[in-house]
Amino acid sequence: MWLQTQAPQHPESRLATAGSQEILNNSAQAACSAAGTLVSRVSRLPASLSSRHPTGMQGAWVLLLLLGLRLRLSLGVIPVEEEDPAFWNRQAAQALDTAKKLQPIQTAAKNLIIFLGDGMGVPTVTATRILKAQMDGKLGPETPLAMDHFPYLALSKTYNVDRQVPDSAGTATAYLCGVKANYQTIGVSAAARYNQCNTTRGNEVTSVMNRAKKAGKSVGVVTTTRVQHASPAGTYAHTVNRSWYSDADMPDEALKEGCQDIATQLISNMDIDVILGGGRKYMFPKGTPDPEYPNDASQNGTRVDQRNLVQEWLAKYQGAQYVWNRTALIQASQDPSVTHLMGLFEPADMKYEAQRDLTLDPSLTEMTEAALRVLSRNPSGFYLFVEGGRIDHGHHAGTAYLALTEATMFDDAIDKASQLTSEEDTLILVTADHSHVFSFGGYTLRGSSILGLAPSKASDGKAYTSILYGNGPGFALSQGSRPDVNESQSMDPAYKQQAAVPLSSETHGGEDVAVFARGPQAHLVHGVQEQTFVAHVMAFAACLEPYTACDLSPPATSTDSTNPGLTDAALPRPAAGSLSLQLLVGALLLLLSATH
Template sequence: EAKASYWRQLAMDEIRRRSEYQPNTRRARNIIFFLGDGMGISTVTAGRIYRGQRRDGSSGEEGCLSWDRFPHVSLHKTYGLDAQTSDSANTATAYLCGVKANVKTIGVDSRIKAGQCHTDKSTHVSSIMAWAQTEGLWTGLVTTTSVTHASPAGTYAHVGHRGWEGYVPNNCMVNDTKDSARQLVEESPGNEFRVILGGGRMNFINNTENDEEGLKGNRRDGRNLIEQWMKSKEGKSNASYIWSKEQLLSVDPSTTNYLLGLLGSTRLPFVMEQDKNCSSYPTLREMTEVAIKILQRGPKGFVLFVEGGLIDYAHHANRAAFALEETVGMDDAVISAMKLVDTKESLILVSADHSHAFTIGGKPERGKDILGIGGYSTDGYPITTLSYANGPGYNETKVNYTDAETTDPNFVQKATFRRYLATHGGEDIATYAIGPWSHLFSGVQDQTYIPYAISYAACFGQFAGSNCHTCKTSTG
């Protein structure tokens, strides 16, 4: 790196690679959509450095996450209809259904406000999963949060509030408004998902019941949706319900046609909360591998949504080390996915729903621990390289922290303003793409562009049948 020739050659190699690139315009048989919840660009940068320092023994800055090597990247606006800075609910409606919505609502249009009871199906907007199923593709979801949480719920649910995961308010029950868990089990497209893996078991059993781990359910209507799901699959060969890592790793993907895996009562634990030697919870990589191996048997292809959901949870708590470890965990899942599918026929996306008010600053030297001290204030107090604009890390008293303290995984990063939970960031998010029609992901668009670009590449939704790009011929 000390020689100018190094950088010149680096640029020449990249120019050659770019100039020789030929767009892949075949139909995307498979779609794998990775979503890092809260994974803004600052998180990607910090995650890249963190991985290099913790995994590769390098200074970190020069390293790459798997998606850094994808040939195309675009930026997307994340604002909501009623908010400058969005949440995971209305953004899910944008990047999965192609419609801007109000915060806290999922799978509904602008007529529904947060918390509004509704049974008018004309307000419902369908997702890429419904579009794909219409054309015979297999579908599935994987998440480290609850399978009824805001982001994964965007693949199947239509609710007036993201919090209606396992129940709805009493005033909504008269119209038989269904919570997200019921919709996943009872209604299309959720009831036809081939793979459902994540947490959230509590939302599938009644509050008078205990689950396999002895933990109480959250439902108030007497339903056991796990039993209901199993019953709905009677007559459909090889449907399985699992609740542990051991069971997941024992699944035979070559014969399993439907898999419901509720692997935690609520969300799954953070990677840093798990015992590396004997964790009873699966990693995002392990869940993703099982899902792909099952879905690959779909005769017409598949669509898989994979969420690294705990990046967001950690950022809300100003726990930077936890957020970066979760980012690296998603990187592991992407690496595995790319080994299992052929990117000549599979479009892989890595994106985010929103960013966080999370920054990389100070004046750290090259190779300085990304979790360490990056400089000093004018009055001599240490400034951490990573910090938050707001959140629980606010402290009125200035403290002389040491590197040993700030690099502790449990350290709560400093925040400028006090909040119980840190807020999201409102800047654009990046989408990284590789595979057929990945060149559609360039420039700056609204987040609502994403599902339409996906459906164009895969020839479903409004681009199905004769509207597929493979059916178009040029005329002189």
């Protein structure tokens, strides 16, 4: 039954509200209380936040959105036309017409971009679609993500050679090098054994990025994790242990046998033009104070060999520049004399998007645009790896809010790259390395918060959230049974969704992941493929080894290398009224949850 409310309605629409008078009455009472709390809390916002939060109607919408999220009421409306079969028939016919007109781009690709959502399984993609739309005041599932607009799609089988459920190291070797590998090994074939240094030599495999560099293209790595982490390391490193970030992390035996830590390989294995992410402490001598946290010894440099890898890297290139904060990144990326750019913005992984320092830390979107500015100056084209790496970390923590807000920023970066490059000469692939044991269900009402409760109770008489994990830190018992959960708890950004099995860290999932594609040769992305297929499609599209005899027409020249399709304006800077809706909602939720 659809309830009538006192809210004004469009004559041809209906509110997507809860399905019982009791829920509506309870929600109305809660709304009064929550509204009063919100008003008082917002009036007490710290100056650092209040000076940046939206005002006027935008601020009002944020408050309404927050109420809607907390009360499981949709702020969107379900159009009455959706009751008419003609609506759906017309929509499907339009999609069919678009598909019939779709023409593959048969030329070679000048530029290659791979976006890697670490841990972004299909359930995460769907939940991100809903959350991102709801943050914009819409119902959710009907509003496409940027990646949803890509015309070609496939599924990728993610297993490692020795594991049915994989890790990010072995999978990185597959989609970046085209060869499946063993669990926790990077850039080596399955003949190499985990943690056995002497099995490395002779079993190295070559990444597509390395092949692009040999072909004369500029190359770059962008990530929200440390740049020495498993996924980005797959573009340049060869190691039998993904955790060998610096020499301090390696056993003496491995060092004596000649194996190198990943940070050393970052600057020595190949000429990388752009390196952006976290991981400062692995680049500096042990005890070197961090520029951002000089009084925190735990953030100091870690290198036992006392090498300063940043200085060594700078000495290799006349136009090289190193930065460690957002302002310097913006300036360096716009300086035409900068040919090589390294930006390391945290000692280890970068902060979650919801917790990011807007002054010091660039967003993934900003790093992506900065990388494109530098790389696009090469008339021969470029290869760029971009990772939304902390989607995975949010899931491991059992905290869906963190994982999904990371994924919304990841999609924003995809949207930016799509705007700044031409589909005629740039192949963009979007995929994941693996999934997680993350799910959402419970017959929730359309428009209800993806982070909220299911509309009915479980068999034990207790409420449960739509989002649940198969295992992880969210497992808990209260007097021998699972605890009850209320709306205030489930909407807390720090809330860990309940899990069936207790683990300190939630695990990966083993199901296939999606591969989205647009640009030259994107039509080759089809069906169900081994994860190695991703690397081979990219190599073939740009006529790189082993496909130099690809017999493709030269790349389109729609991108002017002197003005490579990028915006003329400076990268966005934080200013009054420019705080993202996602961040403001997160901040308000954190403030509101403090009373519970």
